[in-house]
Amino acid sequence: MSATVSARKRWWALAVLSLTQLVVVLDGTIVTIALPQAQFELELTDVQRQWVVTAYALAFGALLLLGGRIADYWGRKRTYLVGMVGFGLASAYGGLAQSGVELIVARGLQGVFAAMLAPAALALVAVTFPTGRDRNIAFAIFGTVAGAGAAVGLVLGGVLTEFADWRWCLLVNVFFVVIGVIGALVLLSESKADGDNRYDWPGAVVVTLGLGAVVYGFSLAETGWGSPWTIGFLAAGVLLLALFVVIESRGSQPLLPLRIVTDRVRGGALLIQAVAGSVIIGATLYVTLHLQVVLGMSALWAGLASLPIPLVSVLLAPLVTRMLSRVGPRPLLITGPLIVAAALLYLSRITATGTYAVEVLPALLVMGVGMSLLFVPLQNVALSRVAAHDMGAASATVNSALQIGGSVGLTVFTAVYAGALGGSGQSATPAALASAYGATFVAAAIGMVAAAVIAVVLVRGAKEDLLPSVARKEHGREREHAAV
Template sequence: MSTPRRTPNRWWALAVLSLTQLVVVLDGTIVNIALPQAQLELGLSDVERQWVVTAYALAFGALLLLGGRIADYWGRKRTYLVGMVGFGAASVFGGLAQNGTELIAARGLQGLFAAMLAPAALALLTVTFAHGKDRATAFAVFGTVAGTGAAIGLLLGGLLTEFADWRWCLLVNVFFVILGFIGGVLFVSESKAEGDNRYDVWGAITVTLGLGSLVYGFSLAEGGWGSVDTIGFLALGALLLALFVWIESRVAQPLLPLGIVANKVRGGAFLIQAVTGSVMIGALLYLAFHLQIVLGMAPFASGLASLPMTVAIMITAPIATKLLPAIGPRPMMIGGPLVVAAGLVYLSQITADGNYFVQVLPALIVMGLGMGFVFVPLQNLALSGVAPHDAGAASATANSAMQIGGSIGLSIFTALYAATAGPTTDLTGKPLLEAFTNGYSAAFLAAAVGMVLASIIAATLIRGAKTELLPQGDAHALVHAG
């Protein structure tokens, strides 16, 4: 097995791979601010509006494990380049959509190709920066980009919606795709898992259908948790996922080696990733609605209003990076989510006649400060100690946790919003802003409870000396590159 080639190009590779991560994360939120205009132009129902967001996160999360294995076996660079082209094509399809069905289908296709891109990019990063200080720096940069991507998506979405057209929230990806493809060709080296590799077809089928059924069941909860359809799809999803685990324990080359998630530290990191995804995808959608519908902000002003959280993350991330070797990830993973939860509780106090600078801005700053201490150690923990052969599967699991967490979180928040808000217009059709804020408050409080749960998970599962939690890595434990 060869050692990695340490070339100056690896820092250019980091830039390219970080750009990729930015694209797949910001596309989870870039359409949020555009949704009111898209809904009017295409005549979307409220259910279709939710599925414009959910289709991307669901396809992305459900197919990530398969995408990770394709990257491992077929070649990570090759998978990355194909994913880039497909993502660009799907973005063009969505930007030219003429009805809700086409837009939702395009978002699903974006998610499919993102499921190839994301694990390939993270696995390439893992083998390019295998150990030492450079690895810590690379993962800090990558994690910061991942953490700020959702908020950047809101800002860019507002800018494009107000000064161009909502369709550019999808078409803008073409520019990222061109840069990413050229950069990938020039600066990224091919790598793949060694040996005779076979795909786990039944594992791929059961996990994809299981996750899809689970998320769809949660999405139906808006109509009632006790309905036959809701219970049926949730039960089917749980059954299929149990079958997936049984299959993975018996096949020679599983789609998801159970040892990846059986490790308490990594398993805890994946669970925290899921909760964080619910906040970054689900809660930020309702923040966008509050800024536009209740506070009456224009799309760009709405995106700009979300920027303080991004700035706070960018301020905190370098501090967290320096502290990480000194104190280890555990204190950050316990304290960070609690800080985010405090911000969400403050945000839940919004009122129909409230002021952005009093009721929203402080909450965003506090949330950003907390998220910075979550994102920096999270990627390292999720991939710590993973065998090189399983780098793609592990990175896919980390991404899948965030996307599926976001899908489920959005569905739960939507159900809580619908149950709490009640009728949102009076008999004359005039919006009842207090009803909107009641619903948004319920969603923010639920997100806060989730972040407290994340802190408890960290305290319970992320245990061990800092040298054990953040191993420097073995220079010889690398996949074949070339």
């Protein structure tokens, strides 16, 4: 009886942790639909408008590795609770913001606390479901929620903007935070890395500055790739990240143990995660802009029109989970990105005179199929064969790949869009806008083809080796790995 209760309890714990993941991911996009209203009310400049999105993703991605280590050393449940409460307070601050600067600061603070919250949640899933079929199902649910979060954010943002006010796109998080805190106190158990653990502060500072410089450099590319500021920030970012690798290779307790990313399969999964993040955060924005600016949909209808992606992903998740057990993750990680790429190429043919039903809906339905095939196995593969001691750091790396990929993708697609418009800006005709949006979808499709190639080259091996095994020898390998 107690085993049944325990099993029941951990599935309820998964529900709470999945809700957390949904909030963290959707907050990257929930304000997208509300931005026109927020820009008008707070008198934001176009640069400030972009930073409302970028500030969240940048702070989130840059601090995730430190957040992962805090979860490992201080305690995953404790870190989860602090991150959740802080996220709620930052959301309330943003919802009550009276200026553009306050809104951007609030979004940055959301990213800071999300950087604690996300790796703690993912690590708690991994330690709650250590092996076997239940682990595959748990990661399928968690991955599906992560994949659908961006689109759900667009829908929720549309509903709240249409029927309430753009501020509720931030204030609604307080409701989720209350559920998360109560659920964590009742359902989650504490876990943390054993031993005498010290924080790698030099590594934390260098990687944060490095990732920040890279993302900011890409954001400047909209004004020109040859700009000295663009080149300078990108070069500084690369040099700082190279220094970070040196620091981590020499430290006794590194922020990011290099064994996490040098594993061929895991490294491939992280690269795929980064590309997928760029498509989720970047390309989804331009779908929404096309629906509102060119097709003239309201915020509500634009949000609802984005529903096919998450709906198809959720409906297919059980089937894809069964496929994962039978064929393994490699075929899914190859096929999924190619299906998404095909959908994006179809979407690139949009015109100013076309209809949603003909030019957009079919692509979104197919994209949902590809996203389900991609996200169900992706995080499972990225966290397979990770020692318990490194689970928080590995979880942070997975989330960081998604957020940094999304930040870079958003800025790259913005540069592609600006280049396609040729400087016409706000005076562009609907036909020119549709063509520019199409160019961003072609760029996103190229990225997804690259993700499939990465899967072919790096995600190799028998399915038993790519997914956690129930066998005791797997636990033995993890203990040996941790000892090393």
